[in-house]
Amino acid sequence: MTTVIGVDVGGTFTDLVLHDAATGEIRVAKQPTTPSAPERGVLAAVDAAVPPELLARCRHFVHGTTVGLNALLERRGATVGLITTAGFRDVLEIRRGDRDDPYDLFWTPPPPLVPRRLRLEVAERVAADGSVVRDLEPEDVRRAAETFAAEGVDAVAIVLMNSYANPAHEARAAELLRQAGFAGPVSLSHEVSGEYREYERTCTTVVDAFVRHRMGPYLHNLDHELRVRGFAGELLVTRSGGGALALAEAAARPFETILSGPVAGAAATARLAASLGPSLGMGTAVAADVGGTSFDTALIEDGRLPLLYQGEVVGLPLQSPWVDVRSVGAGGGSVAYADAGGLLRVGPRSAGADPGPACYQRGGTEPTVTDAALHLGMIPRGHISGGIELSEDAAARALAPLTGPTGIDGVDAVAVGVVRIAAAHMAQAVRGVTVERGVDPRGGAVVAFGGAGPVFGCLLADELDVDTVVVPPNAGNFSAVGLVQADIVRTAARTMVRPLDDEALPLVERVTEALFERLAQPGAVREVDLDLRHRGQEHTLTIPVRLGEDDVASVSARFSEAYHRAFGHTLPDPLEIVTVRATGRVVLDADRPMVPAPPSGGSGRGTTRLWSFRRGAWTEAPVIRREDLDGVAEGPLLVVEPTATTYVDAGFAAETHESGCLLITRKDSA
């Protein structure tokens, strides 16, 4: 076992979790995020929680960063030049011709990351089968290099048509660009993505070039500062697709980290489900992370992270693996309002951390989900972490104006309505991911975490007809716990559209050999997946294969099984390979245990008056500190701990599982 630090930079707080291998101790720290220079918040958290001798013993520092994401959000990155095939300079601007808002007559796409004057064409052409239709014209590349030099271009993206099938021209163009004197970073589309669809691949390659400029210096600087403080281990950066990248790799392929924000919580849930699934009876686990601004959910089947191979960030598609975490604007800070037609609505707008819910008394006057939950006694009256005193009066004052326009009778009823609508939003997000994957969540468990997740666990269970809610230890910091459990993961992919027949698998083997060679990861566990589809269809399913063992029949059978699970039927049509995916995984610490509960605490004891949704009435209920929970306690009750509160409604019972998880079980049917 090794000592590991995980630091996750969120929108509001920078969270640190440290697992000390020598003592088994867990430390957590929270510092305000410092958006203009995020490393300051990271280092402040380290300075606050990790003494130098402990930092010196750390083997890994796993970092979840939003630097790449912020570079895109703020449009602050490199001046990028694009080299592309003659006839195609406008691909980046034409996009796919669709609108984010189909009902907005004036919708305009965001300006392309590379302005038109820096999108330069070179004569060349490769066909879809990889054959060369026209040789690359070297003079065109040289001319492009001159323009880039004159325009002060920092980084160049090279994206040529059908390069996924034959990358020779891209490689040659890069060589010519260097010969012409360009010294900055060059991103080649076949290395960045290797998949077809020229707009998406161009966009991914340009994003890579754009954020690399910010990411490399940031990571090297952070690494330097940690070393100054005595850190001698390895800095790792979390990936959008789960796991982590070594520093050099993250600096070279920053687009792989851009969507990593909500992944850690899903990864922690997957880990929990993998180790405890059988004993907790959860083959299917629904991650339910309720934060200040959003509800993030992911469906974990058999302990596996749900992966997709194309993501989107601020309207830009990225051909990169990412964990399928869905986010809806239903968090503690989501604002409730009456719409023009007199219905009560919740979110997606959030009061955020500043000014925050009305009950924080920091200038917010709009009613939020947290105000409603406080009014209903679902959050203990008194203090919460961060030292903010919650005001019931302020919450009630904020909720009261909603009675008029909605015609709802009284503040209590408004508060109940706000919480029910927020829970319904969350449940719909969960149904979205489960239905799309053809999974019935009943029979599984809801894993509730994040500051407000455990408040909503029972309501979600009722909405989804699920019998079990699991509240992990460190529920409020559970996402950061996911960081200290990460493996080092690298992936590469190549589109190769062809029938799945007897000649296909040897070919796949050759392609994966080349991909693994590119990954250059000695000692890694190798995983190969194929994107397969029925011939004639477009959408694919990603199916794991065991090269050397599998044959066409066994791969086909696995596909049919997955297809049936997703869509409820099977088809006799022949199968086609679309993309080959290679994953190398270095497991850092196979035996790393579930992180135990932190030191005790939690505000409020005795009894409190709270609203039971099941009974539709106010009731007196006990407030129990999590570490004091002994045996089975019947709801309604509140279980409190330093970073979270668990609301257990009537009809549910709570007990502490041997893993340290709080296990809440439905005792009757809703």
Next chain:
Amino acid sequence: MTIVRTRYAEAHPGLGDGADPVTTEIIRQGLNAAADQMKQSLIRTAFSPIIYEALDFAVAFYDADMCMLAQAPTLPAFMGTLGFCVREAVEGVGGPAALSPGDVILYNDPYGTGSHPQDAAMVVPIFHEDTLVAYSAIKAHWLDIGGKDPYCTDTVDVHQEGTIFPGVKLYDAGRLVSDVYRMILANSRMPEMVIGDINAMVAGARTGAEALGALVRRHGLDTFRRCVARMYAHGEALVRGWFERLPDGVYQESSVIDSDGVNGTPIPFGVRVVVEGSSVTVDLTDCPDQVGGPVNCPLPSTVAAVRIAVAFLAGAGEQPNEGHFRPLELVTRLGSLFHPVRPAPCFMYGIPSDHAIELIIKALAEAVPESVPAASGGDINALVWWGNREATGEPWADGAPHPVGQGAGPSADGASALMYISESATRFTPAEVWEARNPWRIERLALAEDSGGPGRHRGGLGLDLSFRILEDQYLTAGLARTALAPWGLEGGLAGRPNRLTVEYPDGRAEDFSLKTRIFLPKGAVVHLRTGSGGGYGPPAERDPEAVRADLREGYITPEHAARHYPHAL
């Protein structure tokens, strides 16, 4: 002369009065989410790129009174059109009493769907215990269901356009009716694709039916019905609130459709919009009698055109339900272009319908100048290709809409190369996907410099697309707005119209707009130049810095700048 007024009556006045607003909101969201699940299921399992790439389909729920509960956002062109076909489909099989759980009804009669026979609908009745409570419905474009050609621009009656299924059970109480199934396959040039899409549609409609059934079970039928009534009242209040802010008055515009596709004669028509308090009446009686070519617009699509125009102006960005349309009344003339009667051909119904949408919006420019842009390229520029592969002899087919420049608005330039608003959620197929699938090589995919209509704000640029034909094949062109240039507003100048040119290997070139079965020999090059947006405000008022930026980025040439913006040079 028969004048027809189409409007929507409140089915159960007062039913929603006592409904709990919280449960109403939860049910409203639940319906929208269920419709979205149906959409996702179809996208992920469909075989035809027209469905999964172009999203050429509609999914919706209707209640037992055929009022729209929810529709997922796909093609606005299909907005609210499913109501007619659900009603007709159910009548076709003998009415609601003849339905049982597990039924799937197939319906594709153009006079009930509003479109061509390729747009086939599947309707699934949803039961709660023994009561019929709702329907899930999917209408999607099949690649081929017979007809004189896979895509027709020159039909003279509806029977040339495809095989018609006037409401027949494809599944009877869960059992596949193989007689019907075999008839479908026997009537398609691409039976394998169609089988795949049928399965996807059935699976999608059933997914939706299950999701809606679960929602009713969760809340109970009585609560569900009351809340739905309240939800309709809510939608109605939102739209009425918007129209109340408009000055009362009569707003009119007229325009000309290029051609009927058969005789080549232009078709003039006018729209008249009457705003009165919170209600609006759209009158489309000022048009010729139904024409001999396939540009007649069956009533459901005329209704859709009016609803789209309203949704764009007044929809407040919400997923609509029946309530949103209650303030609307449509006036048509039986036997006319916008309300044809059988057997008038209507394969290219989208041409009059799309044209009417933009004209209704233009008519309202006087009432809401801040909400109305200049004209766009104005058409979806539909192209359909098919042939047999040289190496294998296998049949193949593909089809796609193409983006156009958008009109400039009162506060900004128009966007370049976006799909026309009636197909605004549709996506353009990547060239690499096309090349991997079809015997073509794309030679150019570019924004057309200088094409945007000049103005204080410039129109968006059109698209130039050229592709080389690598094997003999056929093309059907469905272009409209090739003669009428996209209009400017408030002194802005017009953009360029749509244009399709085929350049043959012998050097000969020919333009086409509406043309069926153009033979494309190997070596031919097809050039599609889509329309741009009109300008807004006088070009002399354009900010000189904006002109210089356009020059720097190459959106306009120096010649164009000298001609239209001399003040900036």
